[in-house]
Amino acid sequence: MTKVAIVGYGNLGRGVERALAVNSDMELVGVFTRRAPETVATEGALVFAMADLIQQKDKIDVCILCGGSATDLPQQTPELTRDFNTVDSFDTHAKIPEHFAKVDQVAMENKTVSVISTGWDPGLFSLNRLYAESILPTGTTYTFWGKGVSQGHSDALRRIGGVADATQYTIPNQEVIDKLKAGAQLELTTRDKHFRECFVVLEEGADPEVIKNEIVTMPNYFADYDTKVHFISQEELNRDHKAMPHGGTVLHAGETAPGVHQVIDYTLKLDSNPEFTASVLVAYARACARLANEKQCGAYTVLDIPPKYLSAKTVEQLRVELL
Template sequence: MKQNEKIKIGIIGYGNLGRGAELAVQNNLDMELVGIFTRRDPATIKTATHHVKVYPYHDIESFKGKIDVMVLCGGSASDLPKMSPEVVEHFPIVDSYDNHAKIPEHYERVNEAALKGGNTAIISTGWDPGLFSLNRLLGEIVIPKGGTHTFWGEGLSQGHSEAVRRIKGVKHAVQYTVPIESVLADARRGKGENLSAAERHKRVCYVVADEKEHKRIEKEIKTMPDYFAPYDTTVHFIDEATFFNEHQKMKHGGFVIRSGKTSPNHQQTVEFSLTLESNPEFTASVLVAYARAAHRLQKKGEIGAKTPFDVPFALMTNKTTAQLMKELL
């Protein structure tokens, strides 16, 4: 890339993640945002910055040669399985596909389309999958004899919050996933590696509802299969003012802990943690960093699908090798 030549970014989708990506591009001086693409009416989109242009999704092909990387900000349930293969035939992409069990299938679909289009794709970026994945791998590499423990939270779960809101009589609700402190402490001592997610976490709900419905709603939450039934779940009923004053931030975070022995007498522990006030803004910042790497891989002719495991950190920074050695090595 020539000096002062900026990486041209497009964003597809403008929910919480897309808005975070818009802000993240502004924080990277070697990038510029060409536009946001949406399946909604562009006239209804109010962007975080007034000068950003919004276009219909079906116009993306007219931007070939004008955009270096598309940052895909759709959901993993229904958007990205279709969108990632579709877009990568025309542009290098990054996505945040996070259905862990189906990542290999997603990789194959995206890789086939990327090779067909001659483009680079970096899939499943973000913090889990993404940064947590890298730290799980690093822990296994350095401490081959041991166990890895992943904890999520304290953090707002969008899917579980929506499940509570669907219960009859619920006006507003959020649900937080919270690591169980005693289990977290055990993990740091190398214990409990075979525990299930339900044994490592508890769920805490804050609900606004009519008082006469509290007992029924609490029972429905605690017995809801696939969401709450296996977990230690606490339900707090609060008033509407408290809900809007205290439960609007999309905070999240978690821990990856690798613990094991390097010899019979020496226990070693490696830990990586995140504390996030805005899950979508942080996730979007990771996507935008990988967009820089996708652009560089594309220029080198390294087409096809990649995962965070395939991308050196040096490709994600705008610092030179000399700067990295001097400042960080």
């Protein structure tokens, strides 16, 4: 049994609890939160204060970190990796090399394992980009997200001063996708591929023009996209924009000979982004524990880990059932 602690209990933490319940080789030690434990209602998990985490060290094989990428994980992952094996879903693509280097140094110094940037993008989509480009080196890879709610982008909106609540949708350019599936190879800018649409509830007295400008110019999140911002009431946001659908597509258009077109198409359609992301985190928590049992240490990404480490099945079963 791999014994797991959930650190943070928002949408992602709840998803991890549900995912652990259907993985018979994983055991949930408890949820660790910065909130008052008595105020956190789980689906059966024990709840502890963050200050109690270190006291449970001998009972925990892996901590699954469920904070946000904007401010939580850059601090929390290296901090907790000093004492624990960790898995996170850090998803600010431009900052992954920096995050990896920081966590790797801590993990190497303390002989722990940390699997960073798991989920579906970065994560499963990263693997599919690697496979596609390796198989069809003469070609181009395109990644599209949505239509769906981005947890990371919504979290970034909610951290803006004057924003009470917010939801952000990523919307792919379907016309471009159809051309690529037909075998076209296009040179696309970030702005060509997606739109972003934000629904924002303002705190009393906040200036909508100031908030809008801060959103559309935010680096790594909105500055490179055509972004629409709608200011609405909390009631409307709760009614129409609190579901968590998402998905996306990795397309690779290439040739194996002049004029011989090949298209690789990998698509996800998700009713619940956080629950699916949580399921990926749990699979990589299993891999993290296995690496630690082998006395490995350092930071890893999905690109570094053999697929067999993700499965609860034996390698003999995998060869019979999946090959």
